[in-house]
Amino acid sequence: MHDLQVLDLQVLGVICVLGVTCYAMRAGGYVLAASMREDGIAARFLRLAPGNLFIAFIVGGCLSGGLAGLVGTAVAIATMAITSKEWAALGAGFGAALAASAIGL
Known part of the structure; x- marks a missing residue:
């Protein structure tokens, strides 16, 4: 029983360290973003990032789906x-693939 308690404390410790790390990264990102100029190249790149990430994640799935x-x-x-509606496009796309x-096919 003693070994189980030690393991539980280790798991709890790992969860806490990961939580603090995640929070620190988010807070650091907010601080860094707040210090950037809005007309700078980094800000323009970050405005494009969501579309780029979407394409990077989706292409693999689209190609592996046959x-x-x-x-x-x-x-x-x-x-x-x-339609310019994301949910309509997702529903239609999933329905067509199904x-x-x-x-x-």
């Missing part, structure tokens, strides 16, 4: 271009 994934992606892009997968 033809059904590509159909879903194309439908999502078309829906987003027409339908394409169900018919064997």
Whole structure:
């Protein structure tokens, strides 16, 4: 029983260290962002980052999903271009990928 208590304390310690580290990184990011000029190159890059990260994460999934994934992606892009609504594009894309997968694409 004593070993289990030591293990529990170690796990709790690791969780606390990770929590403090996460908080410190977030706080540091806010401090750094607040000190940047709004018209600087770093600020312009960071405004583009969400789109770049989205593309980087999505491309792998789209390509590994085969033809059904590509159909879903194309439908999502078309829906987003027409409606400008993220949730409509996501729903249409997932629905198209599901339908394409169900018919064997």
